[in-house]
Amino acid sequence: MSTAALLVLAMMLDALAGEPRWLWSRLPHPAVVMGRAVHLLDTRLNSAPAARAKGVLALALLVVGAGLLGWVLAHLGWVVQVIVAAILLAHRSLVSHVADVARGLRQSTAEGRRAVRLIVGRDVTTASDAQVARAGIESLAENFSDGVIAPAFWFLVAGLPGILIYKVVNTADSMVGYLTPRHAQFGWAAARFDDVLNWVPARLTGALLAVVGGVTGHRAQISADAGLHRSPNAGWPEAAMARALGIALAGPRSYHGTVEDLAWVNGAGRRDIGPPDIDAALSMVWKTWGLALCLVVLAGVLMCVF
Secondary structure (H helix, E strand, O other), rough: OHHHHHHHHHHHHHHHOOOOOHHHHHOOHHHHHHHHHHHHHHHOOOOOHHHHHHHHHHHHHHHHHHHHHHHHHOOOOOOHHHHHHHOOOOOHHHHHHHHHHHHHHHHHHHHHHHHHHHHOOOOOOOOHHHHHHHHHHHHHHHHHHHHHHHHHHHHHHHHHHHHHHHHHHHHHHHHOOOOOOOOOOOOOHHHHHHHHHHHHHHHHHHHHHHHHHHOOOHHHHHHHHHHHHOOOOOOHHHHHHHHHOOHHHHHHOOOOOEEOOOOOOOOOOEOOOOOOHHHHHHHHHHHHHHHHHHHHHHHHHHHHHH
């Protein structure tokens, strides 16, 4: 069975089943296992001198280990490959969490803050309804890229080794890639390699969202807005979604009690947003997921023909 066919089955399984609580309440989720591995290496290796070199070594160990594990699992048959790939995709769980933000806001600002706090790292203690909605939509756009399209892309390119390597690098970046005093040197390699692995998927996600949102004619504006984002990749899906919905994303927000005056993405867009805009973003992401699925099917057909 071709890699494209396996990916189609994995995407459909993830969309239908999501993250079954009965399973992950009994077994550690692969993301948890990866996190433990990153934490272990951080604890054992992150020290001066040569913290950056040790970070490179830690990343190499994670990549080699994930690649070998993927190679072994790939030899256990197509059923195992589909199940593992579905587990490592995160579309259903992502849209469920963001839908909870819309439902929370419809009840009260406090419920919206509680729901969005589960999916963002910023301080939302005093966030307004618009800020909560904006945080939810930004998380949806960014995580649709690095939690769905990117792992699907790397599975299509390199099978289970590819998707496992991508996921462990992405996990490492989320844990040690931030420029904190402790991880400024040790996390450098993880952050830079994550940027490399997300370069194509982020722009692909932006293009797919632009097609679905009917804003392909705004390529120059989307590119300019993406360049304003502090991330070299996250700006692309956010900019495409902002243009399609006619809203402004990013902008000032608080981290650990400090307000960061970040640039707006599509700054001329509407800033007074709420649950209906989250609903529109979710609908857009589902349609984009469907377009991506169709493209994978087409890739599978072309593989068979050629």
